[in-house]
Amino acid sequence: MNNLEIVKAGLNKRYAKERRFKFYGIFSISLSLLFLFFLLFDIGAKSIPAFTQTYINLDIEFDKKSMKLQDQDSYSEETLFSASYSKLGRNALYKLFPEVTERKQKKALRQMLSSGARYDLRDAVLENNDYVGTTQNLWVLAGDDIDAFVKGLIDRNIPEADRRVKDYQVKWVDILEAQNKIERRFNINFFTSGDSREPEQAGILGALKGSFYTMLVTLLLSFPIAVSAAIYLEEFAPKNNWWIDIIEININNLAAVPSIVFGILGLAVYINVFGVPRSAPLVGGLVLTLMTLPTIIISTRAALKSVPPSIREAALSIGASKMQVITHHVLPLAMPGILTGSIIGMAQALGETAPLLMIGMVAFVADIPQSILDPATVLPVQVFIWSDSPERGFIALTSAAIVTLLVFLFFMNLIAIVLRKKFETRW
Amino acid sequence: MKKSLIIASTIAALTITSSAQAARDHIDVVGSSTVFPFSTVVAETYGKNTGKPTPKIESTGTGGGMKLFCKGEGIDTPDITNASRRIKSSEFELCMKNGVTDITEVLVGFDGIAFANAINGPSFNFSLKDVYLGLAAKIPAEAYQNGTEGDMIDNPFTHWNQINANLPAVKIKVLGPPPTSGTRDALQELAVEGGCKNYPAMKAMKSSDKSQYKKLCRGIREDGAYVQMGENDNLIISKLTKDPNALGVFGFSFLDQNGDKVKGSAINNSAISFESIANGDYPVSRPLYFYVKNAHRGVIDGLDGFIAEFVDEDTFGEEGYLTDKGLIPSPENIRSGFAEDALGAVKLAL
Known part of the structure; x- marks a missing residue:
């Protein structure tokens, strides 16, 4: 062969x-x-289901007596703010269903409306002061059980005793539906309000802003520090130096440390020693900086290494200083790699909950944070809190929060890709 | 590049200066994850009614909350801690040692522990002894096929009807919380230990060898019959609907919200319900408390207002909005006593 x-x-x-x-x-x-x-x-x-919300159309009578207001022609802002709005919605419902007299059924009728409806009515009056003393046709937010029922999440065919929506409530919903007085609308609340214990009032904005501030602090701190550290280690540090070796080994090890350890460190150092306010995006960002630093340092060093030596040599040969070689040539060429590393680090930080547990960011925060010092929570924590809540409506909200988290991540990546394309050079 | 460095250093500088005068304008609450759902509703209502900053509620667990609460009196420590059991004397001493001497105790209400299975599954009526024999790691030998009295054996039961002929003939499979959970403590201390006490030998052991008694009477079996789930009770409920013979252990509020999917088992012939837990017929229930640091009253804006909102009849009373969230209110006379204590800042003495 x-x-x-x-x-x-x-x-x-x-x-x-x-x-x-x-x-x-x-x-x-x-x-x-x-x-x-x-x-x-x-x-x-x-x-x-989380992106729509059930509303009921009611003729709300803003009478002064139920609002506990004195008989006057006009009222100050504070008086209107502290007036009673809880009876307005229920009175309108009682009027619509006058046959309901039994106490338990009356309670069920009241619960057709969200407990937050009164605050919506308050806001409406604060906006239009002349509502007082008149009757207005308004769409009012429905309670979470009714909302779940209208969305078909509660089956009307199972026995009444096992259902959170009782037969008489089903009847009322059917009557309202026949009169076109109940409808599903886009859930604007979800994007404009903070967390709530009532699923129909809960929104993602608080967590979104919390995540944004936390990521901002993380990026502003970790990016410059990590890039400078990497440049020093790669370009300036003496080779075969015992100290530098120790530092390198430690950075590589830090990248593999479980994230909760950084949380404990943050609690001990930032909160207990420096007195940074607990639960604030500032302390969250500081802790996540520790976590992302090694990731960015390692990838920046790899990016710097991949710049061909010929570029450095050419620049040096025509008289550029080492500093000029780095800032004018090496760094811009390494930028796409650095950005990729940073975005990986930031994406990790965005999804982190464990270290935040220690520094108090796993919390119920209803107000929307206005600065990096206000108490806040972040998107993954919001997912965790909602997934652990008993009310049925939170199941859909949990998924909606995950979608929001993914969209946030997508935009972060998009920015990195755009920047990378801008810096990309071929030779 | 230069710009971001400048911004970064400004932030770093800000950090250090802000620490000096970090005055707090919101109320800070920590503690039990069982009280968390109730505490948050009150916080939200308080915030919306008054227009003041909504109190921040952290879910740290009862023990973790006590540690933070008892750390000292400065405004960087929490104002209130929630607890799903009474404060321990060791925790109280820690508080005293750190200068937190003036605290007020408030009983919020009760929470029942439900043993539930899918709505289409068999119905159970347990005695506490059944629960003990089904879940304990080691059981007295005499409980199983005429074993020798006094010996302890590894739990041999595989089906409920082996323990009690009146129970359905299904495999023992219980999905429950992990050891970090307060619900798990209640399961061990109230249900399993409650059944364990039925054996005189074990009862005698309590006074002679307490640590051994605790180990034997509270130890949960690890041979697969008890399946440890995460802290997520919604997950347990979705697993139960897929396996009608499995039982799940969780707080009453989850049963209350999911009555169309799961049903609670009766314990000692008493079905789990709002009323049976409130009047004490249903044996596996625990008290829920919160503790207030009185030195912070008047210092933290709105603390008194938040407490007043919490102990209002419309909040934690028979018809209060917390009952809609599954809280079982305490009897009226006890409730009004605690409300007075809370408003009058009565000092707790153990």
């Missing part, structure tokens, strides 16, 4: 091997895609 024959005899086998190898690759890619699509589809589908 000559060589050609030997090669030919094995050729089919080698081709088959290659085909199999390709197939394995395609198979694993499609499997991961399948998982991804399944996950996204599941979360997306579950989040849909």
